[in-house]
Amino acid sequence: MSAEANSVDHTTPMVNSPPSQMTEQPSKMADDTAQKVDHPIKTTDSATQIVDHPTQMVELNVGGVLYTTSRDTLLKVPDSLLASAFSDSSVSQLVRDSKGKIFIDRDGVLFRYVLDYLRNFKLVLPENFHERERLKQEAEYFRLPDLMSSLTVAPKAGHRASLSAYHTVAGTANTVLSPISGRTPGFITLGYRGTFAFGRDGLADVKFRKLSRIIVCGKVSLCREVFKDTLNESRDPDRGEMDRYTSRFFLKHTFLEQALDMLQEEGFGLVGCCGTSTSGVGEVKPGLDTEEAKWQHYNEFIFERR
Secondary structure, three states: OHHHHHHHHHHHHHHHHHHHHHHHHHHHHHHHHHHHHHOHHHOOOHHHHHHHOOOOEEEEEEOOEEEEEEHHHHOOOOOOHHHHHOOOOOHHHOOEOOOOOEEEOOOOOOHHHHHHHHHHOOOOOOOOOOOHHHHHHHHHHOOOHHHHHHHHOOOOOOHHHHOOOEEEEOOEEEEEOOOOOOOOOEEEEEEEEEEEEEOOOOOOOOEEEEEEEEEEEEEHHHHHHHHHHHEEOOOOOOOOOOOOEEEEEEEOOOOHHHHHHHHHHOOOEEEEEEEOOOOOOOOOOOOOOHHHHHOOEEEEEEEEEO
16 A cells, blocks of 8 residues: 555656646746837837837828938927827827828928928028918918017018119019110020931831920029910929029920010020030930930020010
C-alpha cells in the first residue's frame, strides 16, 4: 500500500504541470494587450498618429490646392478654427478627399498667406497685392484676430501716388495718359508655341498652322482694354485690380491674326520679336506625332503704344 501511495504522489505533479503552463499564457496575453493600449501610435489609423505626434506631417487639400505642414503649426493659435479642428477630439472627424488628404473648402490660393502667418506670426504680402479684403475674410473664417488686425491697417501709398498727372481712361483710375495718343501707353507681349498639322496619307503636301495657345503678358488694365472678352484669366493666381502685371493670361481662341487686328485697333505697333528654330523644343514626348514635333517652334512679339 505504501508503495502504491508513493507512486501516486510521484505522478501527481506530472499530471498538474500542463495546467500551470496554460495559466501563464493568458497572463502573457494580458501583458501584451496592456502594452498595445499604452502605445496607440502603433495603430495604422492616420488620425491617431496625428493626435499622438504634434509634429506629424499633415497633408491638406484646400479648395483643390495641396499643402503640407505640421500639426504643431496648425495648433499655434489656440482659439483658432484650425486649432479646434486638429485637436485631439476633432481630428478623427475631419473630411478627407479621395487620396486621404484632409479637405478644407476654402480659397486655396489665399490659404498660403494664412499658413505663412501661422508659421512666422508675421504678415508678408507681395507687392501690388489687391485681395486684402478677401484675405481678411479668410482670416475671419479661421478665427485669426491678429491677422485680421494686420489686414485692417491701410497699406502705404507707393511712389506713384504722389504724381498729379493722373486721369481716368477706359474706366481705369490713376492712369497716366500719353501726350501722343491720348491713351494709356505701355507694352503687351504675345507668345505662342506652334507647329504644322500634316494631312493624312495621300494629302501629305497639305500643311496647316497649328497653335496650342496664344499667351498674353503685360499690364492687366492694358490687356483687358485690348482683348476684352477674348481674354482668359483663369490661370492668373492674383486675380484682382488692374494696376499690376501678369504673364498668365491667354486668349480664348488661337487665331493669331485676330489678336494682331485687336492690337492695331487699339493703337499698338510691333517693336520687337524673337523665336526659336523648328525642333527647338527639346525631346519629343511619347505619343506626340513625330512629323509635327519636328516643326515645333516658339515665337514672341512685343507691341508698344506710345
